[in-house]
Each structure stands twice: as C-alpha cells, then as structure tokens.
Amino acid sequence: xxxxxxxxxxxxxxxxxxxxxxxxxxxxxxxxxxxxxxxxxxxxxxxxxxxxxxxxxxxxxxxxxxxxxxxxxxxxxxxxxxxxxxxxxxxxxxxxxxxxxxxx
Numbered sequence: 001x002x003x004x005x006x007x008x009x010x011x012x013x014x015x016x017x018x019x020x021x022x023x024x025x026x027x028x029x030x031x032x033x034x035x036x037x038x039x040x041x042x043x044x045x046x047x048x049x050x051x052x053x054x055x056x057x058x059x060x061x062x063x064x065x066x067x068x069x070x071x072x073x074x075x076x077x078x079x080x081x082x083x084x085x086x087x088x089x090x091x092x093x094x095x096x097x098x099x100x101x102x103x104x
Contacts (some may be wrong), residue, residue, distance in 0.1 A: 003032035003051045004087045005061050006078045006090040008068075011041060022069075028092070048080075059083045069093065 009020045018039070020026040029039050035038070036054040050059045062081040069076040075093025081090050091098065098101055 001032070001050065001052070001059075002090045003028045003092075004037040006076065006092055007039070007067055007082060008066075009039065011039070039098045062090075073097070 005022070007025045008022075009025055010018050011017070018026055018029060020029075021064045032039070033051045033082055036052060038051040038053060040049040040051045040058075043083060046061060046063045048061045050061065051057075060083060063078060064081060065079040066089075067073070067077040073093070074097040075091055077089060080090065094104040
C-alpha cells in the first residue's frame, strides 16, 4: 500500500495515465496497482486516494510533509495522516541507505 502513496506522480485525467519524472516511481506505483493498491487521485497537494482492490475499500491519506529524494540522501520520506488518524512515516530509497537505518 505504501508504494501507492509515497511518490510525486500525477494523474493525466484526460488520458487516465500516470505521469512521472522518474521511471522508478512509475514502476513502483504500477507494481502497487498489480498487488491491489491503486493510486486513484491527488486532491491538491495533500490528499491521496488509494483504492484497495483486495477488499474494495477507499483510503484517503493526508500528506503532511515530503522530503524529496536527493542523490545525497538516496531516499524519499513522506509523513501522512492515515484513515485511522495515525501519523505514518513512509520511506523508500536505496537498499544500502535504508538497511543501515533499520532497528530491531
């Protein structure tokens, strides 16, 4: 599900396709869709709607903050308020950078 949220993709509503400056982001969002989590829309800058095709539910996440991917950080981080009103940090990036920040 997080792959359907943590990105900077926009939807071309006329064509019904995703637009991204990063082919990696596009691949990840398409992979999420294959697993049943479809990025459906972005309302303005801060509401992201995900369709969960696995149980036919709609989830709306409020995007609170974005730390863009940079070649120095080698990761992208987003803070969301989830549908249950919890704060959630989602992070994606290079395996080597993410793994060294994980804890048991």
